Amino acid sequence: xxxxxxxxxxxxxxxxxxxxxxxxxxxxxxxxxxxxxxxxxxxxxxxxxxxxxxxxxxxxxxxxxxxxxxxxxxxxxxxxxxxxxxxxxxxxxxxxxxxxxxxxxxxxxxxxxxxxxxxxxxxxxxxxxxxxxxxxxxxxxxxxxxxxxxxxxxxxxxxxxxxxxxxxxxxxxxxxxxxxxxxxxxxxxxxxxxxxxxxxxxxxxxxxxxxxxxxxxxxxxxxxxxxxxxxxxxxxxxxxxxxxxxxxxxxxxxxxxxxxxxxxxxxxxxxxxxxxxxxxxxxxxxxxxxxxxxxxxxxxxxxxxxxxxxxxxxxxxxxxxxxxxxxxxxxxxxxxxxxxxxxxxxxxxxxxxxxxxxxxxxxxxxxxxxxxxxxxxxxxxxxxxxxxxxxxxxxxxxxxxxxxxxxxxxxxxxxxxxxxxxxxxxxxxxxxxxxxxxxxxxxxxxxxxxxxxxxxxxxxxxxxxxxxxxxxxxx
Amino acid sequence: xxxxxxxxxxxxxxxxxxxxxxxxxxxxxxxxxxxxxxxxxxxxxxxxxxxxxxxxxxxxxxxxxxxxxxxxxxxxxxxxxxxxxxxxxxxxxxxxxxxxxxxxxxxxxxxxxxxxxxxxxxxxxxxxxxxxxxxxxxxxxxxxxxxxxxxxxxxxxxxxxxxxxxxxxxxxxxxxxxxxxxxxxxxxxxxxxxxxxxxxxxxxxxxxxxxxxxxxxxxxxxxxxxxxxxxxxxxxxxxxxxxxxxxxxxxxxxxxxxxxxxxxxxxxxxxxxxxxxxxxxxxxxxxxxxxxxxxxxxxxxxxxxxxxxxxxxxxxxxxxxxxxxxxxxxxxxxxxxxxxxxxxxxxxxxxxxxxxxxxxxxxxxxxxxxxxxxxxxxxxxxxxxxxxxxxxxxxxxxxxxxxxxxxxxxxxxxxxxxxxxxxxxxxxxxxxxxxxxxxxxxxxxxxxxxxxxxxxxxxxxxxxxxxxxxxxxxx
Numbered sequence: 010x011x012x013x014x015x016x017x018x019x020x021x022x023x024x025x026x027x028x029x030x031x032x033x034x035x036x037x038x039x040x041x042x043x044x045x046x047x048x049x050x051x052x053x054x055x056x057x058x059x060x061x062x063x064x065x066x067x068x069x070x071x072x073x074x075x076x077x078x079x080x081x082x083x084x085x086x087x088x089x090x091x092x093x094x095x096x097x098x099x100x101x102x103x104x105x106x107x108x109x110x111x112x113x114x115x116x117x118x119x120x121x122x123x124x125x126x127x128x129x130x131x132x133x134x135x136x137x138x139x140x141x142x143x144x145x146x147x148x149x150x151x152x153x154x155x156x157x158x159x160x161x162x163x164x165x166x167x168x169x170x171x172x173x174x175x176x177x178x179x180x181x182x183x184x185x186x187x188x189x190x191x192x193x194x195x196x197x198x199x200x201x202x203x204x205x206x207x208x209x210x211x212x213x214x215x216x217x218x219x220x221x222x223x224x225x226x227x228x229x230x231x232x233x234x235x236x237x238x239x240x241x242x243x244x245x246x247x248x249x250x251x252x253x254x255x256x257x258x259x260x261x262x263x264x265x266x267x268x269x270x271x272x273x274x275x276x277x278x279x280x281x282x283x284x285x286x287x288x289x290x291x292x293x294x295x296x297x298x299x300x301x302x303x304x305x306x307x308x309x310x311x312x313x314x315x316x317x318x319x320x321x322x323x324x325x326x327x328x329x330x331x332x333x334x335x336x337x338x339x340x341x342x343x344x345x346x347x348x349x350x351x352x353x354x355x356x357x358x359x360x361x362x363x364x365x366x367x368x369x370x371x372x373x374x375x376x377x378x379x380x381x382x383x384x385x386x387x388x389x390x391x392x393x394x395x396x397x398x399x400x401x402x403x404x405x406x407x408x409x410x411x412x413x414x415x416x417x418x419x420x421x422x423x424x425x426x427x428x429x430x431x432x433x434x435x436x437x438x439x440x441x442x443x444x445x446x447x448x449x450x451x452x453x454x455x456x457x458x459x460x461x462x463x464x465x466x467x468x469x470x471x472x473x474x475x476x477x478x479x480x481x482x483x484x
Numbered sequence: 485x486x487x488x489x490x491x492x493x494x495x496x497x498x499x500x501x502x503x504x505x506x507x508x509x510x511x512x513x514x515x516x517x518x519x520x521x522x523x524x525x526x527x528x529x530x531x532x533x534x535x536x537x538x539x540x541x542x543x544x545x546x547x548x549x550x551x552x553x554x555x556x557x558x559x560x561x562x563x564x565x566x567x568x569x570x571x572x573x574x575x576x577x578x579x580x581x582x583x584x585x586x587x588x589x590x591x592x593x594x595x596x597x598x599x600x601x602x603x604x605x606x607x608x609x610x611x612x613x614x615x616x617x618x619x620x621x622x623x624x625x626x627x628x629x630x631x632x633x634x635x636x637x638x639x640x641x642x643x644x645x646x647x648x649x650x651x652x653x654x655x656x657x658x659x660x661x662x663x664x665x666x667x668x669x670x671x672x673x674x675x676x677x678x679x680x681x682x683x684x685x686x687x688x689x690x691x692x693x694x695x696x697x698x699x700x701x702x703x704x705x706x707x708x709x710x711x712x713x714x715x716x717x718x719x720x721x722x723x724x725x726x727x728x729x730x731x732x733x734x735x736x737x738x739x740x741x742x743x744x745x746x747x748x749x750x751x752x753x754x755x756x757x758x759x760x761x762x763x764x765x766x767x768x769x770x771x772x773x774x775x776x777x778x779x780x781x782x783x784x785x786x787x788x789x790x791x792x793x794x795x796x797x798x799x800x801x802x803x804x805x806x807x808x809x810x811x812x813x814x815x816x817x818x819x820x821x822x823x824x825x826x827x828x829x830x831x832x833x834x835x836x837x838x839x840x841x842x843x844x845x846x847x848x849x850x851x852x853x854x855x856x857x858x859x860x861x862x863x864x865x866x867x868x869x870x871x872x873x874x875x876x877x878x879x880x881x882x883x884x885x886x887x888x889x890x891x892x893x894x895x896x897x898x899x900x901x902x903x904x905x906x907x908x909x910x911x912x913x914x915x916x917x918x919x920x921x922x923x924x925x926x927x928x929x930x931x932x933x934x935x936x937x938x939x940x941x942x943x944x945x946x947x948x949x950x951x952x953x954x955x956x957x958x959x
Contacts, residue, residue, distance in 0.1 A: 117727060117841035118872070140731075162676055170735070173674065175683070176651055191932050197837045199648065199871040199913040201637055201687055202925055203955050204937050208650070208683035212676055229731040252592060256615075256704040257778040260645070260735040303732040304784050313779050362672045366592035396674040397593070438674040450677055457666050462679050464943040468936070480678050 032056040051094035070188030081215040083157025086149035089443025125156025141227040144171035162212030164439030169395025182222035186470040215476040234300035236336035239327040240291030275349025362438035526569035545663030556690040558632025561624035564918025600631025616702040619646035637687030639914030644870025657697035661945035690951040709775035711811035714802040715766030750824025837913035
């Protein structure tokens with residue numbers, strides 16, 4: 010496969026990284042080349058596993074000298090094939106997994122300095138040991154890495170209170186596409202010096218450089234929390250209840266998840282130990298959580314909200330977790346419903362956002378568009394109400410032949426996006442563009458924005474070797 | 485003054501903007517050409533006052549055609565001469581003041597769309613009418629404009645809870661230096677499409693384009709608040725109390741201001757109706773505020789904190805405001821101390837940040853450095869503890885001749901910054917770089933960061949006509 014040139018490159022790389030630092034055997038590379046959902050496969054030239062920022066810089070310099078395309082990779086849990094190598098065998102995967110040191114924790118400054126390859130759960134645990142919390146919360150937190158969270162500006166469950174990764178990073182260390190190290194590792198909560206280069210790197214999906222370290226912002230560790238699962242009659246009621254909750258729970262509302270009845274059923278299918286949470290089935294559910302430090306009466310807060318919701322006919326029934334174990338059980342519905350969905354085989358996953366006020370109208374209009382084109386398709390719309398972020402997913406008709414599903418789902422996606430355009434929504438609220446969302450992204454990009462994006466890419470990566478073809482097409 | 489070319493330009497401009505839209509009379513231009521502190525004066529070619537985004541675009545296009553340098557200007561309350569025209573008569577001030585429309589408020593989405601020329605107080609009032617709050621809070625809020633807040637990534641009093649302007653903007657409309665309008669006015673809480681161009685514009689101080697509109701993020705309007713002024717023995721105690729407050733007040737702590745005894749005295753000098761707030765004088769004070777919506781017992785929260793602070797010897801004495809009027813009186817100290825400082829004539833104003841944990845050591849080391857060089861100078865260090873942001877200011881020795889003060893203060897500034905470098909601090913936490921902080925900024929800029937900053941400027945503004953010489957030197 011490797012040409013004369015790549016052989017020389019790989020020899021240099023092996024000399025640089027040693028045996029532990031370079032993988033070329035297909036079996037050893039397996040876990041770096043299939044994406045999370047398992048439906049896409051790539052084949053890289055090799056997998057480099059540098060062990061320090063300096064080694065990352067040396068690998069990048071070597072790639073540049075040989076004209077080798079690079080794909081930075083964290084925990085490889087992305088959903089848009091941004092860190093998945095092409096199948097042409099020409100890209101070098103650069104895994105950050107060996108840069109996994111917690112560098113420093115300063116609980117007085119509420120900051121933590123980490124290597125990019127630290128797993129999110131590890132970071133959260135390290136914070137907890139200092140009575141702090143790193144509030145980013147994702148399904149993939151057991152394997153996703155901080156560097157990937159930064160590169161994709163990760164979101165998740167607690168964004169309505171704590172913001173996305175963009176709000177949780179104070180400083181960055183980055184290896185630029187020319188191999189130079191940019192050290193912006195400041196532990197400062199306020200810093201208005203010049204252009205926000207760090208903000209540009211955040212969410213750039215590895216196309217402008219490789220994040221090797223970061224200073225993260227911490228919060229006090231919550232001392233108490235309350236979790237409730239509520240049954241509601243309509244999406245309108247969900248949005249109205251969100252307004253009450255946002256106002257009635259001060260800034261202590263941590264999660265407010267929309268779950269349709271179908272997802273409760275999918276969860277119970279996937280996890281048979283789960284029982285239907287209320288006596289009756291309700292068309293929509295909300296899984297909400299509040300947490301606090303200090304003397305706040307969260308019971309009173311939740312009770313008042315539920316009372317108002319019941320009075321106003323917004324809430325039909327509900328379950329308040331009486332213990333941490335019960336709270337985890339309620340969250341189990343949120344996790345198991347994803348597994349239930351996965352078991353249904355190939356389906357359409359979207360990640361859209363609209364203004365919160367537009368959620369009901371969007372759900373209705375997009376639902377109509379899907380049903381008109383595919384009467385037996387099954388819509389599963391869940392998401393983060395406080396962010397206007399819906400995963401408006403579709404299971405194809407049960408009777409459809411496997412071979413027809415992909416095209417059919419793609420057609421439905423385009424119909425959903427067309428509805429989304431009427432609401433000035435985003436085709437990617439939190440997952441990013443990568444490769445799978447690129448066509449839909451480019452189709453909606455204004456010429457001026459496209460030109461600026463190309464200019465930024467060319468400024469950082471004039472040779473186009475750093476994660477090429479992600480976000481923007483390769484040059 | 486105007487050459488043949490500028491005459492043709494001014495004629496074109498007059499034709500475009502009409503009488504109300506163009507000022508050339510020195511008297512009429514007066515308020516656009518002296519900066520807030522009154523110690524710097526500029527002289528522009530003229531002041532353009534376009535009334536719409538399209539007019540801004542036409543003015544920019546005209547400037548570009550004639551090679552005229554542009555200085556965008558909001559409320560002109562900046563502190564680093566970023567919006568002050570040069571004295572050479574060659575720059576066109578483009579004031580956004582006539583773009584002052586609240587475009588739309590969506591209280592369900594917690595967003596507001598505004599023209600860039602809206603005054604911050606107007607925006608806050610408009611939000612309040614919909615039971616919402618726009619939480620940016622600055623001394624200059626009665627005259628500063630949203631566009632300027634965006635261009636400078638404004639900070640202020642409530643950053644520890646609500647973040648800087650960067651965290652409060654969801655979408656931007658910008659006239660680029662080539663006259664094209666970039667419409668990024670999305671009202672989406674989550675949007676991960678491509679590079680964060682809006683984040684790059686935020687804090688770019690008018691050097692990459694002119695912000696003409698924005699979508700702002702709102703919060704629920706607080707239903708209750710508590711304000712306390714506390715006396716403390718040391719800066720160490722202040723930082724320790726901040727840790728207790730951050731943990732004990734959940735995410736409801738809105739302000740935590742450090743005030744030295746000298747500032748209480750300056751406030752009483754400036755506002756004779758103010759009485760010494762406690763029986764004894766204390767070396768340091770903290771002015772803190774918590775606020776909430778919903779059923780939270782703020783009295784219990786503050787009482788518990790004060791009790792713990794007293795027990796631990798962190799708090800010596802304190803005043804809790806029993807009414808809104810009393811709270812305003814306590815805040816009066818914070819405002820009047822600035823006036824008291826101003827009355828002392830020329831003095832050094834800094835705007836630095838360090839990690840919160842480093843505040844005590846920095847205050848001591850910087851104090852030593854100042855006193856060693858100028859034993860009779862008076863140090864006034866106040867600021868926002870939760871942001872690690874200090875205004876470490878110096879009044880020159882009373883006996884010093886006026887003519888010597890500027891150089892002396894500049895020397896002291898360099899000594900303070902040298903200490904700051906040991907703490908990896910920022911020479912500009914919230915005010916920006918503009919022109920007055922440029923030398924100190926460039927002296928500390930790494931080559932790689934400098935090159936990227938120049939590249940970004942060249943990408944957006946290849947002709948170097950948009951607020952040239954601010955942040956970076958003119959080309």
